[in-house]
Amino acid sequence: MARNLLPLAALLALLAPSPALAQASAAIASGKVAPSALSPGEIVAAAPKSEWVAIPAADLLVMDLTPDAKAKPRRVVIQLMPPPFSQGWVGNIRKLAAARWWDGLSINRVQDNYVVQWGDADGEDKAKARALPTGLVVVPEASYSVTIDASTDAQMVAAAAGSVESLSGRDAYADTTSWLNGFPVASSDGAAWPVHCYGMVGVGRDLSPNTGSGAELYTVIGHAPRHLDRNIALVGRVIEGIEHLSSLPRGIGALGFYETPEERTTIASIRLGNEVPDLRAYEYLSTESATFARYADARANRRDPFFIKPAGGADICNIPVPVRRAK
Amino acid sequence: MARNLLPLAALLALLAPSPALAQASAAIASGKVAPSALSPGEIVAAAPKSEWVAIPAADLLVMDLTPDAKAKPRRVVIQLMPPPFSQGWVGNIRKLAAARWWDGLSINRVQDNYVVQWGDADGEDKAKARALPTGLVVVPEASYSVTIDASTDAQMVAAAAGSVESLSGRDAYADTTSWLNGFPVASSDGAAWPVHCYGMVGVGRDLSPNTGSGAELYTVIGHAPRHLDRNIALVGRVIEGIEHLSSLPRGIGALGFYETPEERTTIASIRLGNEVPDLRAYEYLSTESATFARYADARANRRDPFFIKPAGGADICNIPVPVRRAK
Numbered sequence: 042m043a044r045n046l047l048p049l050a051a052l053l054a055l056l057a058p059s060p061a062l063a064q065a066s067a068a069i070a071s072g073k074v075a076p077s078a079l080s081p082g083e084i085v086a087a088a089p090k091s092e093w094v095a096i097p098a099a100d101l102l103v104m105d106l107t108p109d110a111k112a113k114p115r116r117v118v119i120q121l122m123p124p125p126f127s128q129g130w131v132g133n134i135r136k137l138a139a140a141r142w143w144d145g146l147s148i149n150r151v152q153d154n155y156v157v158q159w160g161d162a163d164g165e166d167k168a169k170a171r172a173l174p175t176g177l178v179v180v181p182e183a184s185y186s187v188t189i190d191a192s193t194d195a196q197m198v199a200a201a202a203g204s205v206e207s208l209s210g211r212d213a214y215a216d217t218t219s220w221l222n223g224f225p226v227a228s229s230d231g232a233a234w235p236v237h238c239y240g241m242v243g244v245g246r247d248l249s250p251n252t253g254s255g256a257e258l259y260t261v262i263g264h265a266p267r268h269l270d271r272n273i274a275l276v277g278r279v280i281e282g283i284e285h286l287s288s289l290p291r292g293i294g295a296l297g298f299y300e301t302p303e304e305r306t307t308i309a310s311i312r313l314g315n316e317v318p319d320l321r322a323y324e325y326l327s328t329e330s331a332t333f334a335r336y337a338d339a340r341a342n343r344r345d346p347f348f349i350k351p352a353g354g355a356d357i358c359n360i361p362v363p364v365r366r367a368k
Numbered sequence: 369m370a371r372n373l374l375p376l377a378a379l380l381a382l383l384a385p386s387p388a389l390a391q392a393s394a395a396i397a398s399g400k401v402a403p404s405a406l407s408p409g410e411i412v413a414a415a416p417k418s419e420w421v422a423i424p425a426a427d428l429l430v431m432d433l434t435p436d437a438k439a440k441p442r443r444v445v446i447q448l449m450p451p452p453f454s455q456g457w458v459g460n461i462r463k464l465a466a467a468r469w470w471d472g473l474s475i476n477r478v479q480d481n482y483v484v485q486w487g488d489a490d491g492e493d494k495a496k497a498r499a500l501p502t503g504l505v506v507v508p509e510a511s512y513s514v515t516i517d518a519s520t521d522a523q524m525v526a527a528a529a530g531s532v533e534s535l536s537g538r539d540a541y542a543d544t545t546s547w548l549n550g551f552p553v554a555s556s557d558g559a560a561w562p563v564h565c566y567g568m569v570g571v572g573r574d575l576s577p578n579t580g581s582g583a584e585l586y587t588v589i590g591h592a593p594r595h596l597d598r599n600i601a602l603v604g605r606v607i608e609g610i611e612h613l614s615s616l617p618r619g620i621g622a623l624g625f626y627e628t629p630e631e632r633t634t635i636a637s638i639r640l641g642n643e644v645p646d647l648r649a650y651e652y653l654s655t656e657s658a659t660f661a662r663y664a665d666a667r668a669n670r671r672d673p674f675f676i677k678p679a680g681g682a683d684i685c686n687i688p689v690p691v692r693r694a695k
Contacts, residue, residue: 110437153611154566182676211540213668213681239591240483249676264566264591264685268670271677284480285619291611339542343595349509349576350598354540356683358591 049274052284081194081336081343085363088332093324094223095367096120101314101323102138102277104159107307108286114286116312118323119242119260119278122160123222125187126235128219129180130244130274133255138313140174142256147305152297154263155361157286158245159308160256184252186234211354214267218357220328224278225357227270238265238358240283244274262287265358280323280364322367336363387408393567407672408663412690415659420651421550422694423447428641428650429465429560429604431486434634444594444609445641445650446569447691449548452514453562455569456507457601460582468502469583474632475616479624481590482650484613485572486635487583504581511579513561518561538681541594545684546664547556547655551605552684554597562602569609578654589614592685607650607691650695663690 079087100123108113121131137143143160151159163169212218217229219237225236237243242260246253252274260279279286289306292299299305314320326333340360342351376689380614406414427450448458465471470487477485490496539545542554545563552563564570569587573580579601587606606613619626626632641647653660667687669678 151615152616185677211538213538213683213686214679248673267686268667268675268679268682269680272670272675287480288478288615288616288617340595341598343599346575348595348599350512352541352595353598355595359540359594 092330098314162166419657425641485586
């Protein structure tokens with residue numbers, strides 16, 4: 042089940058933007074460091090190998106859709122959410138993948154500027170629904186966020202507020218936003234949670250107190266629907282191949298559901314990465330690294346030649362964490 | 369050319385969220401009004417006809433793409449930006465449409481989580497480029513925003529800050545966000561400008577000081593790229609048919625450009641709405657109306673049955689202005 046308390050080291054990392062980020066921004070603000078005229082992409086491309094963090098294959102979920110109309114393969118690679126968040130659901134998803142539960146099911150819903158959803162199209166019909174594997178846990182709503190030790194909360198919020206203006210105290214949904222283990226997180230009132238940015242993967246559910254098993258999944262294909270934060274579990278993010286989902290025809294039924302089976306795209310298989318022999322290796326840019334600090338600063342203050350007016354800030358979902366095939 | 373000064377009435381409307389919105393939120397906060405358990409959509413559906421504002425056909429730009437693979441028509445309807453913003457470019461676009469300049473050109477770029485762009489695929493090649501109509505104006509960079517009279521600025525910012533916490537002082541890109549004439553706007557330091565939300569339409573350009581003519585257009589199909597605000601002109605928004613753009617295959621060239629002509633989608637025609645006999649009539653929910661205030665509050669604080677944790681805020685692009693076919 043999901044852990045409800047963070048170890049102190051995680052706490053310190055959580056609410057303060059990384060020390061490197063604060064340091065880089067402070068140095069730029071003080072005039073000691075010339076602001077980079079490189080684009081965010083150029084900054085990331087120059088990162089030393091040591092700043093990239095390998096993503097274990099066992100933490101990837103690989104969805105192969107049936108080939109498209111031109112017989113091209115369609116592979117979607119998802120990185121599962123690391124602790125401390127959502128581990129109950131992630132455990133269920135590992136069991137579902139091991140049981141090959143999704144094979145032959147389908148993409149059932151594509152709602153423009155919102156989500157693509159997949160799972161059992163007959164899931165609501167008890168007579169037709171595919172049986173779930175045994176051993177899935179029921180995760181409580183309390184696991185949508187993790188509780189932060191109260192005595193250190195004020196201190197951490199203050200540290201965050203004093204560091205990078207663009208990322209502190211200017212989020213419409215939370216007191217603070219930052220990153221933890223390479224994932225975007227938000228925090229208020231002693232609790233922290235992952236946030237619904239483009240490409241994040243969440244768990245469909247019925248009305249409360251249902252929290253979903255993890256069998257029904259969706260990914261965000263539009264403007265960050267942050268109102269879903271703390272209302273639905275987030276279990277990962279698409280790191281490659283999201284275009285195979287975001288470019289699917291929109292459903293014209295309510296909520297973007299397809300109205301006929303023919304409109305659905307079939308899932309050939311969903312496997313954990315360590316079960317996929319031909320899978321590439323992936324790595325993400327450490328959100329604690331100096332390069333990430335420069336990259337985040339550049340996303341908030343574009344100084345490359347195209348731009349004439351740096352924004353002076355950026356919301357957490359407009360600073361996507363760089364992920365690439367390992368070099 | 370774009371106007372650089374707002375009349376006083378527009379100024380007062382600009383920076384303060386509408387009085388109705390402030391009033392509704394204050395009433396809810398004080399406990400005098402029970403928060404609505406209706407969904408945002410249900411609230412909008414109950415709006416009286418008097419709160420809907422007709423959009424003149426002459427302020428619409430209608431792009432008909434060639435039919436899709438199943439011979440279905442693909443119509444994209446764009447509402448042009450009203451004054452005081454971007455009127456130089458909007459005037460050019462009216463001339464380009466009147467000259468039928470876009471007919472037979474194409475969608476040339478689809479970059480995931482970013483933009484779809486259309487215009488002359490050969491525009492960079494002087495030998496092949498289609499000649500522009502005469503009479504297009506060159507719009508200065510100063511027109512990316514409008515200057516607000518300095519003596520009233522502080523007063524307006526204070527009014528906004530005191531009204532709706534979810535919309536004031538918590539934007540990463542500007543001091544204040546609000547709406548003007550039904551369009552989302554932001555403001556800082558005495559200037560105001562339209563913002564890059566999902567579906568907004570902007571003007572492609574070369575490096576500064578080029579500002580683009582309006583011949584090369586794009587629409588946002590991902591998380592709001594607010595870093596483009598004040599760096600590119602915004603000239604309208606898609607109000608119907610964006611799925612015909614957002615579901616197109618992504619280009620695999622740099623910046624999502626298609627690498628071969630075969631990948632492009634042909635534009636059958638682009639016309640001003642008053643030149644399209646079979647065009648529907650459209651209307652938007654007045655952003656000054658009491659219903660819009662309740663709707664915005666509900667977007668920021670979802671209380672309908674699915675939600676267990678209202679967010680307590682929303683960013684400007686997560687409160688899309690309702691637009692519908694006129695009833």
